[in-house]
Amino acid sequence: MMKESYDKLFSLIAAFGALLAFFGFKGIETFMAARAKAEETLAKAQEAVAQANDAKRQADAAKSEAEKTVRDLEDFVRVRYSRDNNAEGNVAHGIVLREIADVYKDVMRPETCDSSEAERVMSVYHQYLHESATYLERVVELEREEGIDKRVVSRAYGTLGNINNRLGKPEKALECAQKALRAAPDDHSAQYNVACYHARVSTSVGRRAAEQQRSAAVSALELAIGKDRKYRKMAVEDPDFASMRDDPDFKRLVS
Secondary structure: OHHHHHHHHHHHHHHHHHHHHHHHHHHHHHHHHHHHHHHHHHHHHHHHHHHHHHHHHHHHHHHHHHHHHHHHHHHHHHHHHHHHHHHHHHHHHHHHHHHHHHHHHHHHOHHHOOHHHHHHHHHHHHHHHHHHHHHHHHHHOOOOOOOOOHHHHHHHHHHHHHHHHHOOOHHHHHHHHHHHHHHOOOOHHHHHHHHHHHHHHOOOOOHHHHHHHHHHHHHHHHHHHHHOOHHHHHHHHOHHHHHHOOOHHHHHHHO
């Protein structure tokens, strides 16, 4: 009887243990699932907050950029628009006056006039050139100001170089051409003009300096031809290179 009672007790304990284990493990599984779900929800919430913060930062950045654009536009309308127009207008005036000077000289042909008339014609010719330079110098004075188109500055310096070359000032012409090239390094004509004026300067300096100038002219011309092959033909006919016709390096470039 005692053994039977023990067997029943052990069976009851085993059944109770099994039942407890069943409910216990199911409860743990439910808890673990709920916790995982909570962690997932929390992660999504944190990601949403991060995205919202990032979106806000992006929106703030876009707003700031838009405000800057508006300020730049207002600055352009208030200051730069008129300044750029003035610069371009001055360059145009300078170029027109230079062309008028050239046409006047071609028409009047001072080489066919007597000395007094030739002197008068050249005086008027130079007057047009100086008036042209006055407009162009207004532009280069603004070179350091922000907003002036570098191509406009380059054109102003380039035309000033042409004028100084016509006035018999090759050193000044060279300086202007170099400034034009610095303002717009991709300006092929400025590169070609640097070569021209080096060749011009070579005729008015000592022997050693002349060699250096001719060498610089060849180097600059080679760069110009490398950018546009039309300068090879132009150099053959250009009177600026008259002093270099027999230079072997020059002949190699233009042949």
